[in-house]
Amino acid sequence: MSPDAPRSGPHGVEAGGAPTGDAAVDTLVSREVRRRRDTVQLLASETEPTPGVRAAMASVFDAKYAEGYPGARYHGGCEVTDELEELAVGRARALFGAEYVNVQPLSGSAANLAVYAAFAQPGDPVLALRLEHGGHQTHGSRANFSGRWFSPLHYEVRRDDELVDYDQVRDLALVHRPRILVAGAASYSRTFDFATLRRIADEAECILWVDAAHLAGHIAAGLLPSPVPHADIVTLSTNKVIRGPRGGVILARAEHGEALRKAVFPFVQGGPAMHSVAAKAVAFAESGTDEFAGHVRRAVDNARGLATELAARGARVVSGGTDIHLVVVDVSGFGISGMDAQHRLGAAGIVVDKAVLPFDTRPVSEGSAIRIGTPVATERGMTAAMHPVVADAMAAAMSTRDRETHERIRREIAALAYG
Numbered sequence: 368m369s370p371d372a373p374r375s376g377p378h379g380v381e382a383g384g385a386p387t388g389d390a391a392v393d394t395l396v397s398r399e400v401r402r403r404r405d406t407v408q409l410l411a412s413e414t415e416p417t418p419g420v421r422a423a424m425a426s427v428f429d430a431k432y433a434e435g436y437p438g439a440r441y442h443g444g445c446e447v448t449d450e451l452e453e454l455a456v457g458r459a460r461a462l463f464g465a466e467y468v469n470v471q472p473l474s475g476s477a478a479n480l481a482v483y484a485a486f487a488q489p490g491d492p493v494l495a496l497r498l499e500h501g502g503h504q505t506h507g508s509r510a511n512f513s514g515r516w517f518s519p520l521h522y523e524v525r526r527d528d529e530l531v532d533y534d535q536v537r538d539l540a541l542v543h544r545p546r547i548l549v550a551g552a553a554s555y556s557r558t559f560d561f562a563t564l565r566r567i568a569d570e571a572e573c574i575l576w577v578d579a580a581h582l583a584g585h586i587a588a589g590l591l592p593s594p595v596p597h598a599d600i601v602t603l604s605t606n607k608v609i610r611g612p613r614g615g616v617i618l619a620r621a622e623h624g625e626a627l628r629k630a631v632f633p634f635v636q637g638g639p640a641m642h643s644v645a646a647k648a649v650a651f652a653e654s655g656t657d658e659f660a661g662h663v664r665r666a667v668d669n670a671r672g673l674a675t676e677l678a679a680r681g682a683r684v685v686s687g688g689t690d691i692h693l694v695v696v697d698v699s700g701f702g703i704s705g706m707d708a709q710h711r712l713g714a715a716g717i718v719v720d721k722a723v724l725p726f727d728t729r730p731v732s733e734g735s736a737i738r739i740g741t742p743v744a745t746e747r748g749m750t751a752a753m754h755p756v757v758a759d760a761m762a763a764a765m766s767t768r769d770r771e772t773h774e775r776i777r778r779e780i781a782a783l784a785y786g
Contacts, residue, residue: 384425405781406716407757408747409673411581411693411740412553415747417610419649424612429642435632436471448641455644458651462587464595465618470647471631471639475580475604478615478631479505480512482600485623485630486574487546489516494545494573496531497521500725501555501695503578520545524555524725529686531555533563540571550594551578551602554722554738556670556689558582561597568599576600583616584608584742585691588660590667599623608663608692608742611650612643662745666692669741669749676758685724685736693740695722701765705734708765712737714773715764716780717757756783 383400386393416424428451434441437449452470459468472478487493493513495506500523504511507519520543522536540548548568550559561577568575577594583603585591594601601618605611617627632639653659667689674684674694683697698708705721712719722738729735741749749757760776760783767773 384421403743406718406777407780407783408743409717409719409739409741410743411720411738412604412607413740414606414608414610414742416606416612416646417649417653419653420611420646423646423649424642426642426645428645429640431641432638433641434638436628442638451641451648452639452644455648455651458648458655459616459618462651462655463583463601463618464593465601466621467617467619467624467627469617469619469627469631470614470644471636472602472615472617473636473640473643474613475578475602475615476505477635478602478604478617479503479578481617481627481630481635482547482576482602483513483517484634485626486576486600487517490518491546492518492520492543493547493549494520494522494536494539494543495549496552496555497523499723499727499731500524501552503551503553503580506549506551506578524686526726529725530557531559533560533567536564537567537570540567540573544571545573547574547576549576549578550598551576551580551582553581554693554695555686556691556693556695557686558585558591558690559594561592561594565597574599576602578602580604581607581691581693584654584659584663585667587654588663590660590663591690600627605647605650608666609650609654610659610662610742610746611654612646614640614643614647616647663692665749666741666745668751669745669754670694670739672751672754673739673741673758676754677761680758680762682762692742692745693738695724695736695738697724697736698765699735701762703765704729705736706732708737711764711768711773712761714770714777715760716777717761717764753783 383396431448432442433445433448437452455470456468496502498508505513508514525532550564575598577598579601586593603616606613619627670689670692677696678684681700685695709721720738721734722736723731723734724736727735764776
């Protein structure tokens with residue numbers, strides 16, 4: 368992203384992998400490499416896996432079926448596989464300070480499903496942040512299993528500062544007595560007050576579950592308080608700020624280990640993806656380094672810098688800023704919806720997600736905001752000097768539907784991305 372950055376970066380987006388021998392697939396891989404190379408990636412849920420992670424994903428462990436757990440597999444030949452899973456578990460335990468770790472979930476959503484399976488029955492009330500206020504679909508969306516199989520209750524952010532209303536959380540918890548209290552979000556740029564949530568959960572006599580999908584990298588780097596001492600369960604994804612494979616992890620108190628173990632297997636899924644477990648082991652080791660902490664710190668600085676520059680160009684930053692790599696930006700000042708902004712920016716070579724605002728008046732399918740994230744741009748060398756340049760490009764792209772203008776910005780962005 369910076370003029371002096373190497374063309375492929377430290378974890379090269381040009382690393383499309385070895386040819387498959389399938390011409391159609393190889394063509395698509397090459398096209399995706401070019402797409403990522405020539406555009407600015409500002410997606411909050413993506414990262415650049417490191418070379419070690421990619422090597423583990425392509426290892427011989429992709430062929431091993433290992434249904435069950437170390438020492439209790441349903442298939443033979445798992446001696447080495449058992450050591451691998453125990454290595455990954457040990458590294459995650461050391462990184463996050465958790466008593467119990469399960470590295471088998473195939474995704475963050477699969478990890479979340481296992482939490483419901485372990486601690487709730489169909490119809491039980493579950494209290495979580497409202498989707499429109501930044502929550503995740505697995506926290507009670509009616510389109511998701513969590514909203515269809517359970518009885519979702521939702522707390523909100525306050526209108527004045529767009530921060531979680533903990534008084535409302537407590538009131539709802541004491542009135543409805545949910546089985547699970549959920550802290551976590553997909554489009555909320557602040558951390559949570561875990562100690563306060565623990566007190567509320569104790570009063571309401573419910574399980575406190577923290578979905579740390581977007582917070583785990585910051586926690587591993589020591590830049591945010593850890594929920595592990597406060598929560599009964601913490602779930603996380605290894606493919607957001609953590610530069611790992613697509614996958615999920617569960618951390619918990621020891622007393623919950625057996626319930627979660629059975630919930631992951633055999634209730635939610637069969638054999639784990641052992642090549643992903645290998646890649647998680649690599650990622651956990653890398654996430655305990657000073658280099659990783661520096662990467663996360665730069666990602667936060669880039670998110671804050673971009674937010675400041677966009678605000679100076681007519682956008683409004685939800686909650687006034689961010690604690691993490693993620694920013695939600697109100698684009699209604701440009702006279703467009705979030706969906707319009709996503710399309711216009713995409714045409715100009717800047718990749719973002721549409722988002723909804725708290726108390727949004729537009730339908731969810733359109734939204735009035737965009738969600739931007741900085742892990743990939745940071746990995747590719749974004750510096751503070753680039754913030755005004757990117758913000759200028761974004762403001763110009765959102766201000767017009769003219770194709771020629773978008774094409775011009777796209778060419779400029781391609782040059783910016785790799786000099």
